[in-house]
Structure formats: C-alpha cells, structure tokens
Amino acid sequence: MNKAVLSIQNLNKRFGALHATKDVSINVMPREIHALIGPNGAGKSTLIAQIAGTLPPDSGTLWLDGQSLDALSVAERARQGLGRxxxxxxxxxxxxxxxxxxxxxxxxxxxxxxxxxxxxxxxxxxxxxxxxxxxxxxxxxxxxxxxxxxxxxxxxxxxxxxxxxxPKVLLLDEPMAGLGPEGTAKLTTLLETLKHQVPILLIEHDMDAVFRLADRISVLVAGEVIAHGDSDTIRNDPNVREAYLGDDHAESA
Structure with missing residues (x-):
C-alpha cells in the first residue's frame, strides 16, 4: 500500500483561549490532489504556517516522505522537498x-x-x-x-x-484567487496534469475547481477537520453543507 508523501498528524495550536487547530490530521498520498477547504477563520492559515515551518505547533508531528519535519526550519523543509x-x-x-x-x-x-x-x-x-x-x-x-x-x-x-x-509535495495556497473564469479554467487544467509528477495539497475557495481537481477533500471548520472524503462524499455530507457549502453544491437527486 502507498505511504503518505506528506503526513500531518494531530497538530494543535492555541492562541490563548482560541484553539486554532485541533488535532488536525491529513495525509497526502502519491499521485493525488488533496484539497483543504473551509470557511474564513477556520484555521487554514494557521495550519499552512505550521506545515511551512513559520509557526511551531504546540503538539503534533509532520512527516515528508518518511522524514520528520518537526525540527526543521522553513529553508530546511524546502530542501527536503516541501514546495510552496x-x-x-x-x-x-x-x-x-x-x-x-x-x-x-x-x-x-x-x-x-x-x-x-x-x-x-x-x-x-x-x-x-x-x-x-x-x-x-x-x-x-x-x-x-x-x-x-x-x-x-x-x-x-x-x-x-x-x-x-x-519538490516531493506541492503546497498551493489559493492559486485561483483573483483569477477570472478563463484563468481559472486554464490553471485547473494545468494542475490536473501535475499530480502524476508531484502530489498537491490544495487550499482553495473556488469549489468548482476543488470538485474538479481533488481526489480527496478535508474540511476544516473552527480549527477541526469535520470530514474527509471524495467529492461526492463531501458534497453530500450534511455537516459540511451546514458549516460551509450550503445547498448550492449538493448533488441533485
């Protein structure tokens, strides 16, 4: 069985009374695009900073291709193969x-x-x-x-x-931000071709792009992953629809 290229295990970060990330665990597997979605204020930026090495977690571990990232600086993580x-x-x-x-x-x-x-x-x-x-x-x-x-x-x-x-894994933080429909469509097509070369952790608000690109999706709400799954699973998860998607992206019966 394939091992995760990037393994994020039980990351926690508190800012006083605010629990910004709560036992967040996500695995990015070979040849996949794994999307991370969630509303503004969900903790995505805090999680990205912990992965990148600009913000140390209070607890939890990070592994890239079987090597621990926990003690490495931003530059050292890049040299190990964390691309952003x-x-x-x-x-x-x-x-x-x-x-x-x-x-x-x-x-x-x-x-x-x-x-x-x-x-x-x-x-x-x-x-x-x-x-x-x-x-x-x-x-x-x-x-x-x-x-x-x-x-x-x-x-x-x-x-x-x-x-x-x-890189061994590519972390893309809202690459569609500010793009019009034509630019989004072009970049989406290009990203589809990349996952066979390098797995991608995609943080994105454009849900049409997410549902087209992602092999798996994790949903972060209030610092906690409330759902993992493929596009159909996430589209029809009632908790996800209530917390983030609404009914616009639900599968029609």
Whole structure:
C-alpha cells in the first residue's frame, strides 16, 4: 500500500483561549490532489504556517516522505522537498519569465553565482527552466518581463518556480484567487496534469475547481477537520453543507 508523501498528524495550536487547530490530521498520498477547504477563520492559515515551518505547533508531528519535519526550519523543509507556490510569489518583475525560473533552478543546484559564464547562456540552468515553462504552457512568454504578465500568468510562473525546485509535495495556497473564469479554467487544467509528477495539497475557495481537481477533500471548520472524503462524499455530507457549502453544491437527486 502507498505511504503518505506528506503526513500531518494531530497538530494543535492555541492562541490563548482560541484553539486554532485541533488535532488536525491529513495525509497526502502519491499521485493525488488533496484539497483543504473551509470557511474564513477556520484555521487554514494557521495550519499552512505550521506545515511551512513559520509557526511551531504546540503538539503534533509532520512527516515528508518518511522524514520528520518537526525540527526543521522553513529553508530546511524546502530542501527536503516541501514546495510552496507562495514561497516564490515575490517574483522579480523586471526579469524575464525564464530568468525567474532559472533562479529557482539555480537555488536547487545550490549555487548562487556563475562567474565563469553569463547566467542566461548557462545550459544547465536554461534547459531545465525551459522544460518547466513548456509544461506550464509558458514557453511563448519565456522572454517576457514578469511585469508585463497578466495575474493568471504570474500564478503560472509561481507554480513553475516551485516545480523547478523538484519538490516531493506541492503546497498551493489559493492559486485561483483573483483569477477570472478563463484563468481559472486554464490553471485547473494545468494542475490536473501535475499530480502524476508531484502530489498537491490544495487550499482553495473556488469549489468548482476543488470538485474538479481533488481526489480527496478535508474540511476544516473552527480549527477541526469535520470530514474527509471524495467529492461526492463531501458534497453530500450534511455537516459540511451546514458549516460551509450550503445547498448550492449538493448533488441533485
């Protein structure tokens, strides 16, 4: 049986009387998109911070590919293979799309400088960057400065930079935020193709995208996971419908 790539076990975090995460357990399996959904204030941001390493849990454990993350810093977690779209969201706007992704490749290789040749002509950086850009349908924008991109294209570049780091799991925090219908549809299609390369923990409010993409869904309400399951299970769970979905996303009889 496949083991979880990312295993989140019994995470707890309190802020005074507020129990922001209550024994949260989620497993992200190989070749799946696992969506985390819930209303504003449910504790998603607190949970993301604990996974990323910016906020230590009061108790609980995190495992990535069988290795404990508990004592690791943000940078060390990234080196272990925890990829995040917002980790590289501060794109260098004056540089080209290709150069931004090349910087991620450079970081993966562990070298910040290329004194012996111009960076842009370094095939060891350029070729893997171009491969990722092609995968993200950005090859035609490779030489375009990031400042000239649409919001949706910037989202694609952020994911491309994360992929260039060759993560073992990808944490995407509301990648559809601010996208129109066309941008959402395009990014959804691209994400569908990625799960066979890298499993994804997807935090998202766009429920149409969630129900299309997710193999499994966990629902977080008031810091506690109230349901796990596939799209049909979550759509028709009365507790989930009452707490978050309402009746709009229920399966018709």
């Amino acid at each position: 779209s917002f980790q590289v969201s501060s794109l260098a706007e004056s540089l080209s799309v290709r150069r931004n992704v090349m910087m991620a490749v450079q970081a993966l290789q562990g070298s910040s400088f290329r004194f012996w040749k111009p960076v842009n002509s370094d095939a060891s950086l350029r070729e893997p960057a171009d491969a990722v850009l092609a995968q993200m349908d950005l090859g035609h924008r490779a030489d375009t400065p990031v400042a000239e991109l649409s919001h949706g294209e910037r989202r694609q570049v952020e994911v491309a930079c994360a992929l260039a780091l060759k």
